[in-house]
Amino acid sequence: MAKEKPEASTEPASTEGPSYFERRARATADLLKEKGVLSADETRNVKHGHDHGHDDVFEQLHANNPIDTTEHEHTLFEKQMLAIGNLLREKGIISTDEVRRKIDENEGVSPHQGSRVVARAWTDPEYKKRLFEDGIAAAEELGVDMSTANQLIAVENSDDVHHVVVCTLCSCYPRQLLGQPPDWYKSTNYRTRVVVDPRRVLKEMGLELPEPVEVRVVDSTAETRYLVLPRRPEGTEGWSEEQLAGLVTRNSMVGCSNALTPMQKEMMAD
Amino acid sequence: MSFRYKQGDRVRVLETLTLGHHIRSPQYLRGKDGVVADIRGSFKDPELLSFGKDGLPMANLYSIEFDLAHVWDDRPAPKGANKIYADIFEQWLEPR
Numbered sequence: 001m002a003k004e005k006p007e008a009s010t011e012p013a014s015t016e017g018p019s020y021f022e023r024r025a026r027a028t029a030d031l032l033k034e035k036g037v038l039s040a041d042e043t044r045n046v047k048h049g050h051d052h053g054h055d056d057v058f059e060q061l062h063a064n065n066p067i068d069t070t071e072h073e074h075t076l077f078e079k080q081m082l083a084i085g086n087l088l089r090e091k092g093i094i095s096t097d098e099v100r101r102k103i104d105e106n107e108g109v110s111p112h113q114g115s116r117v118v119a120r121a122w123t124d125p126e127y128k129k130r131l132f133e134d135g136i137a138a139a140e141e142l143g144v145d146m147s148t149a150n151q152l153i154a155v156e157n158s159d160d161v162h163h164v165v166v167c168t169l170c171s172c173y174p175r176q177l178l179g180q181p182p183d184w185y186k187s188t189n190y191r192t193r194v195v196v197d198p199r200r201v202l203k204e205m206g207l208e209l210p211e212p213v214e215v216r217v218v219d220s221t222a223e224t225r226y227l228v229l230p231r232r233p234e235g236t237e238g239w240s241e242e243q244l245a246g247l248v249t250r251n252s253m254v255g256c257s258n259a260l261t262p263m264q265k266e267m268m269a270d
Numbered sequence: 271m272s273f274r275y276k277q278g279d280r281v282r283v284l285e286t287l288t289l290g291h292h293i294r295s296p297q298y299l300r301g302k303d304g305v306v307a308d309i310r311g312s313f314k315d316p317e318l319l320s321f322g323k324d325g326l327p328m329a330n331l332y333s334i335e336f337d338l339a340h341v342w343d344d345r346p347a348p349k350g351a352n353k354i355y356a357d358i359f360e361q362w363l364e365p366r
């Protein structure tokens with residue numbers, strides 16, 4: 001997919017890569033142009049322009065913005081971008097999730113990064129060993145940017161043990177490998193119920209575990225991020241890493257499903 | 271930095287009541303017994319970082335294994351073996 005970089009060069013430069021606001025601003029501008037809501041000129045005006053008189057909305061938005069770690073008082077530019085984003089959401093033109101997905105797209109983060117790690121671990125026992133010893137280093141070996149992670153622990157699902165990951169406190173998630181968490185992962189329903197009756201929640205999500213299987217709910221409460229290594233599906237002997245990666249779904253790396261079987265994959269393609 | 275607990279030690283999560291956000295010890299595990307499954311390492315203390323402090327001294331972090339039926343002992347136990355693993359900082363643990 002072709003990616004423009006509209007106005008990126010006119011935004012404040014940073015020596016440490018794009019800031020929260022720069023990323024958000026770029027994604028918002030991209031979306032506005034794609035949707036034909038604003039012309040290039042209008043987009044430029046918005047970025048360099050005027051107070052839109054939505055201070056109250058801005059205040060409210062800021063209060064609900066826990067991932068904004070900006071330390072200085074917001075600049076006019078940042079305020080404008082927040083106010084515009086809020087306006088567009090009010091009008092139903094873009095959603096918060098769309099902006100998040102766009103940020104991921106711009107930065108090339110999707111669950112596929114995690115799928116590559118799993119597929120390599122399935123095919124290379126030495127790599128698998130390194131993954132369990134030092135998850136961050138193993139992911140970096142495959143070119144994944146792990147600079148924002150403190151610790152990555154891989155947990156392995158087998159015929160006897162099944163891991164499922166949750167964050168009961170908020171929405172901690174291995175974003176470097178899987179992108180942004182899906183809505184259900186952040187939902188109160190999932191977060192409160194999976195630690196109480198995991199088998200039932202998994203069944204509702206389509207995964208019925210035999211009673212002898214030990215279920216381990218991993219609550220991601222602190223610095224550690226978890227990647228579930230699902231079982232390698234049967235009938236995949238001799239498959240290439242790339243073929244195998246195509247079986248590794250996002251949910252299987254959170255532990256809410258198994259990896260796809262070759263037949264399931266084939267049916268999806270039809 | 272020395273770790274107070276080692277793998278296999280029995281511990282209990284403190285029952286201290288807290289208000290507000292940014293505390294990394296989930297309420298549902300307070301007062302519950304568990305076993306040290308692994309030592310995760312030392313990290314800047316997020317409970318200090320979240321209030322604008324520098325996060326020092328560093329805090330020791332452990333993976334604690336809980337029996338799910340024990341955590342929810344006021345409910346009928348779900349079938350099969352069910353465990354909860356949570357990462358708990360040392361300041362939230364006491365020996366059992």
